[in-house]
Amino acid sequence: MQSVRFVSLFLSFLALSLQLSAKLPEVPVVFYGQLSHQVTEPLIPLSENLIEVVAKLDGVEVASAYVSSGSDSYSLKLPMDDGQEPRLNGHVRGGERVRIYLRNQGESLEVEAIQSASQSGFPVSELRGDFVLQNLVVADDMGGATGLELAFAEWAEEEGLDTSDVQAAMVLDSDGDGHSNEEEFIAQTDPNSSVSVFAVFELQVVFDSTFIRFGPVAPDRRYTIWSNTDLSNPNGWSIEGSIEPGYSSDSFWFGLSLSPDAKTYRVEVQLKP
Ligand SMILES: [Ca+2]
16 A cells, blocks of 8 residues: 555656646846947937837847836847757747847837847857846937937926826926926926916116026026017027026026117027037
8 A cells, every 4th residue: 555655646746747847938038238329329218118129030039128118228038948849939049149129119110239230149148047238239310218308307207297208298388378398397497387487577777787687597507698679570689698507596687788779688598508
């Protein structure tokens, strides 16, 4: 009786181990790193499902992963073949070379990473579950965020605006004051308050100078004062001066030369170049 029980225990253990080996998938090899395009610009998508990193083996796609919105990092899992015959479709084996591409879904653009093209692909590690740091550069413009969009997105989040679609949020006038959220970002006014707008407040003549007061002012912004003696001439605007105050204030006085002519002034605010 004792020997029968031993055999049945052994068989059930064997059955269990067979089941386990059939169910356990191979551990993927992971490529990860940072993305740049136009060689030096970080590639940062502003929406999910826009920029994809794609791996191909002999021209056949074996893996793809979207880059998260607001990030220039990627991580791509390569499904690994178990080394047995027949080999699994869409899987790679250690030592094979995969070519890596970046794809912009919106613009149907697909470009191979410079390193991948120059080396005819990257070798897949023989090590199970290996993590391979591989920063990727493409020469093309992959349509990531511009510096302005990134700066806007950060500010808009702090201001509590909906940033799920950054470009739409820039065009929107959330508080209905006639200024888009992008304009409010540049002027550093409150996008949620219709009384918070950039404006020229007053002009004063003191002795032989004219002073103009405008605001608000903010760091990292340049203010350019324009004047025109003939409003019927749209090309009649000329620059009186510009200033980068470098601090925040509700208003700012700027001195102008006294002019014998009647002039109209306007003040332009832009990001500090
Ligand atoms: Ca507004």
